[in-house]
Amino acid sequence: MEDFLASTYPWTKFLHVISVISWMAGLFYLPRLFVYHVEVVERGTATDSLFQTMERRLLRGIMNPAMIATWVFGLALVFTPGIVDWTMVWPWAKAGAVLGMTWFHHWLGLRRKAFMAGQNRLTGRRYRMMNEVPTLLMIVIVASVIVKF
Ligand code: HEM
Numbered sequence: 001m002e003d004f005l006a007s008t009y010p011w012t013k014f015l016h017v018i019s020v021i022s023w024m025a026g027l028f029y030l031p032r033l034f035v036y037h038v039e040v041v042e043r044g045t046a047t048d049s050l051f052q053t054m055e056r057r058l059l060r061g062i063m064n065p066a067m068i069a070t071w072v073f074g075l076a077l078v079f080t081p082g083i084v085d086w087t088m089v090w091p092w093a094k095a096g097a098v099l100g101m102t103w104f105h106h107w108l109g110l111r112r113k114a115f116m117a118g119q120n121r122l123t124g125r126r127y128r129m130m131n132e133v134p135t136l137l138m139i140v141i142v143a144s145v146i147v148k149f
Helices: 002-041 046-078 090-116 124-130 132-147
Strands: none
Touching: 002 046, 002 090, 002 124, 002 132, 046 090, 046 132, 090 132, 124 132
16 A cells, blocks of 8 residues: 555645645635625525525535545545654644644535525624635645645
């Protein structure tokens, strides 16, 4: 198994980065949709159901598969021999930030369900603030894998 992972390493990393880009695009865009959904759209209108459709498709069609692929290829990299040195700080920093990113994804899923039920209580300002969470986590993650402190 380790030999197989070592031989496929560049392709695994390629697939990991492609998945990461797709996941991040959704993590940045879905809270923006929520901002407009709260601030511009009236409940029960055709635009309301259009936004719900866009949010559902983004989450189910792109973000969920991209998150799963990021985890699968990321864990394959973790088990590739000689890639992660757990005595260093960066793998732990990355692991913490990646867990935070996964939490954020699930939080967005819960917010989407609240919109669907007509029970969103959060303001556009709150969604704008939450939009910064994936940015901060991304900075930690990319610094971890590139600088390897
Ligand atoms: C979901 C769980 C994740 C796991 C288990 C994971 C694990 C890994 C591992 C072990 C590597 C190999 C590092 C190396 O080759 O030296 C890697 C590379 C990389 N990861 Fe992740 N990762 C995850 C999520 C993410 C996320 C969310 C991002 C971006 C926000 C990300 C960005 C990257 C990048 C850019 C690289 C390539 C770094 C390079 O070697 O140039 N990863 N990941």
